[in-house]
Amino acid sequence: MATPLVVSDVAKSFTMHLRDGVTLPVVAAVSFSIRAGECAVLGGPSGAGKSSILKMLYGNYAVDEGQIIVQHGDGLIDLASASPRTVLSVRRHTIGYVSQFLRTVPRVSALDVVAEPLVERGEDREAARAKARSLLAQLNLPEKLWALPPATFSGGEQQRVNIARGFITEHPILLLDEPTASLDAKNRDVVVELIAAKKAAGVALLGIFHDQDVREAVADRVIDVTAFAAGKIAA
């Protein structure tokens, strides 16, 4: 089976120059791979570095060491050393990401926030909006909110906009950072269904889920992040 994402020996630390250059090690020797059609879950307590790993895989955090090999188009690229331009292309076509919080843009409607990733990939705006409508309906976001900018929405409403935005495209790899944190049970079930549909479509998924029910419903396996604790290697 295809393995579109291979992470090997990745390390990450933060150097705080404003605090006398103190270095905070986060993770080291992170190694795993994700196959097409499976959903792996990063496990471990808060602060273990789960979100940092996801952010490195999305190019949002720099990588100190190691390689992140991604199947991008017909070739393989190392995201850890890729140019900004390549990372942007990977985000447009290969890796999707559902963040914990929605970063809103003033004056842009919820519908267009959701449709935007498709428009960026060259899809017709009206076709993209039609898909956005069906996803927002599936996630039970009241129709009267669709034309409004999401800045004033509640946490759960914003999160559903965010999920719709992440799931609307057909990226072969999808990263999920606690997509169900502020959802009620009914909408959590919708997300579980959406994830199952992605798996069936052969998407490789990697997520963080603190909600145990959701985790058990979607996870094919758990990657224990405490095994990658920085400093453990030296010990």
Place this chain on the structure above:
Amino acid sequence: MTDEPLLRVSALSKFYGSRVGCENVTFDLWPGEVLAVVGESGSGKTTLLNCLSTRLLPSSGTASYRMRDGQWRELYRMSEAERRFLMRTDWGFVHQNPADGLRMTVSAGANVGERLMAVGDRHYGKIRATAVDWLSRVEIDEDRIDDEPRAFSGGMRQRLQIARNLVTGPRLVFMDEPTGGLDVSVQARLLDLLRGLVTDLGLAAIVVTHDLAVARLLSQRMMVMKDGRVVESGLTDRVLDDPRAPYTQLLVSSILQV
């Protein structure tokens, strides 16, 4: 997307006597890409912008631009007339102060139409129709077309300046603090407008700003400057979420939370 950049800048430096304006700046800009240049005042970002737009000649270094016919031209070896033609047709320059980029004593319509005439349009009806179309794209009512920009508010002037720059379908736009000095509500509207236009027209842009939120909203890539040098560069969200250079960390940690 094409596989060739639009602009190639190599080891560009500008000295004012013994003082450094900007030093050893190297980057490529691709079509459709928005690059933000951030840093505090005096960091050399405006000097860099003025050198790139050939309003200022650098002390050393090169910049080449891929013309519409696909030919690469060395910017600082072009004749003054060629540079001016480029500036009027294929480039735009949005100044912080709209009065620097507009003709304040001719009508709004003429401000937009003038650039069209510069590229050879002569048909009055067509020019006026295009001007009306562009005014509406920047959300200025058609019935203001014969008013002088002197009679416009600051936000409207800035939108008119943008229309004037974009009407010739440029491929590269330089912007110097495009939202500086505007109310936040006016700023939000302008940013939203710029974002939409840049995406719809596939423009490449170099935006100088000291406002990191503006950079986050408009740009995909970012260069952080201090004392004339680029101290950090990369994807905008990477630089802002995982700043590595001491100066970038200081900038990011100085943002006020609302």
